[in-house]
Amino acid sequence: MAARKRTTAPTADTVSIHDACLKYMTTEQGLRLALSHVRPDDFDTVKAVSEADLEAIASYFQPKLPEVASNTLELPETLETSPQEAPEPASEQSQNALSLPQQERHLTAPTQSPIPNAQLTLIDQLARQASEEIAAVDAIAQVKNQLILNNLAVRDAELAEGINQHWQHQKQGYLGAIRDLASLAKEPVAITPDTTDLPAEVDQIIAELAKKLIA
Incomplete structure (x- = not known):
């Protein structure tokens, strides 16, 4: 320390x-x-x-x-002025x-202090750090917004797919019920046409009977 x-x-x-x-x-x-x-x-x-x-x-x-x-x-x-002193x-x-x-x-x-240059360098470093920090915070906010939008889109797709799957299952149930009801229908029965003329047949029978009785 x-x-x-x-x-x-x-x-x-x-x-x-x-x-x-x-x-x-x-x-x-x-x-x-x-x-x-x-x-x-x-x-x-x-x-x-x-x-x-x-x-x-x-x-x-x-x-x-x-x-x-x-x-x-x-x-x-x-x-x-001082000739007595010997020259060096x-x-x-x-x-x-x-x-x-x-x-x-x-x-x-x-006296040549590097402090002003150091101060300028420090100011430049602080300014660059501040700008980079702002850019980083802005990038984080952008990524968060994109994640929120992405999660909302995925959630909407999941809900839509859940509704679609539920409807598909329910629709198959409806179709199955319709098929079961349709299977209960019977085959149509052919009706034999009535070609006998009942009054004419009765008259003929009485006529024949009358002939037998007269004789």
């Missing part, structure tokens, strides 16, 4: 970050960047620093290039000349 960073609060023996920025006429980012060299554990959260810490980072906020240039311009005049050897002068760019780079390096 990572150790908790110290966050020193302002006391009577310390100087707040705001007052330290006013003292060195710099921004809070620049001051904290300089503090990272002497307080690497809590430079980004500390609220107040001691005078010793301020003295340790004072060199990062002193004038750099103009002061160096003035020293280089005043050097020949000093040599002319050529090797030492070359070393001093070579060390000036290094000192300049060393003094200017702490």
